[in-house]
Amino acid sequence: MESRIRNNYFVFIKALGIIALAFAGTFSSLDDPNVGGITLFISAAFLLFAVMPETDAVKSTKKAWIIGEGIASIAALFLCPSVGLYFTAITYLDIVSNLPAPSYLGVLYILPLAWKFDLEVKYYFVVAILLILIYYQHNKVIGWYEKTARDNLMEESRLKSDIEHTKVEHKDELNKSRLQHENELLEEKGRISQALHDKLGHSINGSLYKLEAAKVLIDKEPDKSRTILQEVIDNLRGSMDEIRVIIRNERPDKKRMALKSLHALLTECEEGYGIKTTLNISESDREIPENIWEIILDNTFEAVTNALKYSGCDEINIDINILEEVVRATIKDNGKGAYNIEEGMGIQGMKARVRKVKGYIDIDSVGGFTINMILPIKKGIQEEDNGSDKSSDS
Numbered sequence: 001m002e003s004r005i006r007n008n009y010f011v012f013i014k015a016l017g018i019i020a021l022a023f024a025g026t027f028s029s030l031d032d033p034n035v036g037g038i039t040l041f042i043s044a045a046f047l048l049f050a051v052m053p054e055t056d057a058v059k060s061t062k063k064a065w066i067i068g069e070g071i072a073s074i075a076a077l078f079l080c081p082s083v084g085l086y087f088t089a090i091t092y093l094d095i096v097s098n099l100p101a102p103s104y105l106g107v108l109y110i111l112p113l114a115w116k117f118d119l120e121v122k123y124y125f126v127v128a129i130l131l132i133l134i135y136y137q138h139n140k141v142i143g144w145y146e147k148t149a150r151d152n153l154m155e156e157s158r159l160k161s162d163i164e165h166t167k168v169e170h171k172d173e174l175n176k177s178r179l180q181h182e183n184e185l186l187e188e189k190g191r192i193s194q195a196l197h198d199k200l201g202h203s204i205n206g207s208l209y210k211l212e213a214a215k216v217l218i219d220k221e222p223d224k225s226r227t228i229l230q231e232v233i234d235n236l237r238g239s240m241d242e243i244r245v246i247i248r249n250e251r252p253d254k255k256r257m258a259l260k261s262l263h264a265l266l267t268e269c270e271e272g273y274g275i276k277t278t279l280n281i282s283e284s285d286r287e288i289p290e291n292i293w294e295i296i297l298d299n300t301f302e303a304v305t306n307a308l309k310y311s312g313c314d315e316i317n318i319d320i321n322i323l324e325e326v327v328r329a330t331i332k333d334n335g336k337g338a339y340n341i342e343e344g345m346g347i348q349g350m351k352a353r354v355r356k357v358k359g360y361i362d363i364d365s366v367g368g369f370t371i372n373m374i375l376p377i378k379k380g381i382q383e384e385d386n387g388s389d390k391s392s393d394s
Helices: 002-007 009-027 033-054 056-079 081-095 101-116 121-217 222-250 254-273 290-311 345-356 377-393
Strands: 276-281 315-322 326-333 360-364 369-376
Touching: 009 033, 009 081, 009 121, 033 056, 033 081, 056 081, 081 101, 081 121, 101 121, 121 222, 254 276, 254 290, 254 315, 290 315, 290 326, 290 345, 290 369, 345 360, 345 369, 369 377
Parallel strands: 276 315
Antiparallel strands: 315 326, 326 369, 360 369
16 A cells, blocks of 8 residues: 555655545635536546546556546636636646746746736745746656666666576577587597507407418418418518507697687686686696596586676686695685585586596685695596506497
8 A cells, every 4th residue: 555655656646636625725715605506517527537647547648637527626716716726727837748847837827827816825825936846856857767677677678688598698608619629639539549549450350350360370380370360470460569659649638728729718718717826736747637637628618607606706717736646736716605515517517527537626615716726746647547457348
């Protein structure tokens, strides 16, 4: 109820004012009951015509209602001038409500009618000024605030839509960067496969033909068969040496690939989000296993994606320190942080990757978001060697 009154205060004030004027005119006409009754009837009609256009129900036919309001005010002016004079002022203000504010002062030109009907000019002047202030506040001041509020709401909605659209676009760009990194790895693997095929295909095929020949001759010409088998053994030994050379020479540089992906990621943050980024990597001759670089890269992608989505930061720093036995990686932003960290699939995935190599991960959300990882180099090498052994066994 209070909310309805607050939102429609002008209608209530207008209605109460007209009712008060109607009763004042009726009491002033008690000597003539007929005039008093007519005054009440005209006042009721005026109330209907004056108040209804302020509602949403009849805004499409507002002109017709104002014409009715004008007729009622003129009738009241001649039958009961003490009431009709004020009704005429209200009608005038309703007519010029959408015009510039100075036009409201035109209601004072009705003052001569007060002298014509021997009415108290000072009372009319006070009421006229009060009406001007009420109409000015409603139509100009509050109207301006309502329009501004609507414009701000529309602008806020547009900005939210743009922000969501931008987030989706840049999330897609980050995914593209990740896919590009994966494609580069696949290209490296394809190049190695081609090199193995080109250099070893003929040798292995020749060995197979010789083995087939040795199988046929093993009973009839065992000496020749043994000679062929020795040639196959020597050939396969040479092939193994070639495989080692190819792997050593053609093996993709995981560090180079990882750094390239990290630089691309941070470039995207700067160009797409306007976020200042830094990447610091300590110089070291220590070789870092591939799976450790993969963990650093995957967790960095996840941390930066979360920072863009939730932190509201304008700076992201990545530090990678290569020590004797471990690699320490830190991803930090200067965003709003969080008192309680809700571990979604992203954070759980980061922790799982680190724990797989018996590493340590710490997440701090005070004064921004900081992720510290300590990854053991020897454990990474063991994991990598175990993977190679399994591949060889298969």
